[in-house]
Amino acid sequence: MFELNDKRAVITGGGSGIGKAIAHLFARQGAHVHVVDLSDAACLQVVREIREEAGRVTSHACDVSRQADVEALMAAIGPFDILVNNAGIAHIGKADTTSEEDFDRVMSVNVKGVYNCLHAAIPQLRANGGGVIVNMASVAGSVGIKERFAYSTAKGAVMAMTLSVAKDYLQDGIRCNSISPGRVHTPFVDGFLARNYPGREAEMFEQLSKTQPIGRMGRPDEVAALALYLCSNEAAFITGTDYPIDGGFITLNT
Known part of the structure; x- marks a missing residue:
């Protein structure tokens, strides 16, 4: 179960944290993983680690907030089956303490970056006969968390984009879900x-x-295991859903 043999997976923000754990797990399950990160050094480190485990992996340095760069990246990668939109940045602040510069920076990566990847990937997935998209949201998009104004706003947008994509491309064989870590x-x-x-x-x-x-x-590998399930054939009946993985944060704190 949960094999990704011969699948090609693009993972943004794959150079560290949750994205790195997803890259390792997908490679172990048979996928050819394309690790995308702003940091070329982080990408190359993950590539070295995965190759030591005999996995198939390619690194790509890319700023997901720049649409032209994302379009060129997706075209260079070619046909693929899985997109994990994991790249994101955090910010601490309330509405009146978040500067315009900081707000724009969070939106450019956490919202526009996801849009850029969707915009470039969906034609590839459609031409390939379908595929799977997993967007990394957050519990911050569902419940109020102190001093996370810009971040919560962005992750709420990611959840909304997930629903929209799931509905718009259902007939193209594209499934789209999101994960909301605590x-x-x-x-x-x-x-x-x-x-x-x-x-x-x-x-x-x-x-x-x-x-x-x-x-x-939580541990990054626990989030990676959920991402693996959602991208596997065992989850073929699942789309348009957000999955909290939060140690009970949403349901037991509200």
């Missing part, structure tokens, strides 16, 4: 704690972990 332990979390709580990282890590009802943060 707090996941990624390098971003470690960097955030180091910058904002120097010397108190362990204490604050514990506090953040306890905000999840299950008592800990």
Whole structure:
């Protein structure tokens, strides 16, 4: 079950965190993985790791907020079967403390970046007879989280785009779902704690972990396992759905 043999998968933001975990897992399950990331160094590191595991993988440095670059990338990759829109950035701030520059930066990556990839990928998937899209949303798109105004706005848009794409391309054999993680332990979390709580990282890590009802943060490989299921043939009857993976955050905190 959950094999991706001979599937070609494009994973944005694949150089670290959740995207990196998805790239590794998809390669282990037989896919030829195309790792896309803003950082060429991060891409190449993932490629080296996957090749050591005898996986098939190609790296691509690309800024998903630039449509012309995304169009050229998708054309260069050629026909593929799976798109995981994982690239994204975070921001902390309320409506009146978020600058226009920061708001535009979050929208350009987290909303326009997803749109750019959809715009370029859907014709490829349609010509290929169909395929699967998974968009990375967030619990922040469903419930209020303090000081996440721009990020919540963007992830709410990702969920809406997921529904729209699922309906518009159903007859083309394209399935589209989204995943909404709660707090996941990624390098971003470690960097955030180091910058904002120097010397108190362990204490604050514990506090953040306890905000999840299950008592800990999620792991990137747990999110990757859900992405694998949604992209596999076993999920062929699923489209137009958002999947929280949040340790009970949405249902047990509201």
